[in-house]
Amino acid sequence: MDAYPQRRWHREDGAAAIEFAIVTVLLLLIVFGILEYGRIYSQVEVLNGAAREGARVGAVQGTRSDITNAVMASAGPYSGQISNITVSAKSESGASAPPGQDPPCQDSSTSPGVVTQGGTITVTFDYHAKVNIGLLPPLNQDISIEGVFRCE
Numbered sequence: 001m002d003a004y005p006q007r008r009w010h011r012e013d014g015a016a017a018i019e020f021a022i023v024t025v026l027l028l029l030i031v032f033g034i035l036e037y038g039r040i041y042s043q044v045e046v047l048n049g050a051a052r053e054g055a056r057v058g059a060v061q062g063t064r065s066d067i068t069n070a071v072m073a074s075a076g077p078y079s080g081q082i083s084n085i086t087v088s089a090k091s092e093s094g095a096s097a098p099p100g101q102d103p104p105c106q107d108s109s110t111s112p113g114v115v116t117q118g119g120t121i122t123v124t125f126d127y128h129a130k131v132n133i134g135l136l137p138p139l140n141q142d143i144s145i146e147g148v149f150r151c152e
Contacts, residue, residue, distance in 0.1 A: 025135075033133045040129055043078055044143060047127050050074035050082075051147030054123040058087060059149040061103045067123060078127070085125040089151065092118040105151035119151040 054071035062070070067087050072079045089097035089104035097104050097119075104121050124146045131139040 029134055029136070036131055036133050040131060043129065044127070044145070047075055047078060047082070047125075047143075047145045048147065050076075050078075051123050051125065051145045052149065053147070054085075054087075055121050055147040055149035058089070058104050058121040058123065059151050061105055061107065061152075063103045066103075071123060071125065081128045083126050083128070085123070087121065087123055089121045090119055091116070117151055121149050121151055123147045 050071050053074040054067045057070040058064075058067045064087050068085050071085055072082070075082055087104055089101070091097075105119065106116060124144065127143045127145055129141045129143055131141065
């Protein structure tokens with residue numbers, strides 16, 4: 001009897017190509033996932049700097065509109081994905097500044113009931129992050145960014 005029919009059923013010519021295709025897809029998903037994570041991490045770092053910049057402007061007696069403008073300018077290309085910018089100030093004793101106090105950090109000579117030197121100003125906003133990794137469904141996540149500075 002000829003051994004040729006037996007060999008035909010046990011051939012593995014295309015197995016390596018199939019294994020390569022499966023491994024390549026998984027490897028590319030991991031690589032693009034790492035790249036996407038790095039992109040989002042970079043954006044969050046830029047936005048943390050924007051929040052700190054806004055708080056810095058507020059700490060040197062900038063108005064609320066000055067603070068918002070500083071945040072948007074520092075956010076650069078990501079400013080279109082920022083929402084809900086809030087500015088709050090607290091005195092050293094923990095008392096919050098009145099909502100109408102503008103600028104949030106003021107000189108002690110203006111009024112005794114306001115947040116002055118030694119208090120803190122906090123700038124908070126939401127950032128809408130969009131994560132897309134190849135074959136996986138897109139992920140949309142809101143990230144809260146916060147910057148705090150001491151009033152001067």
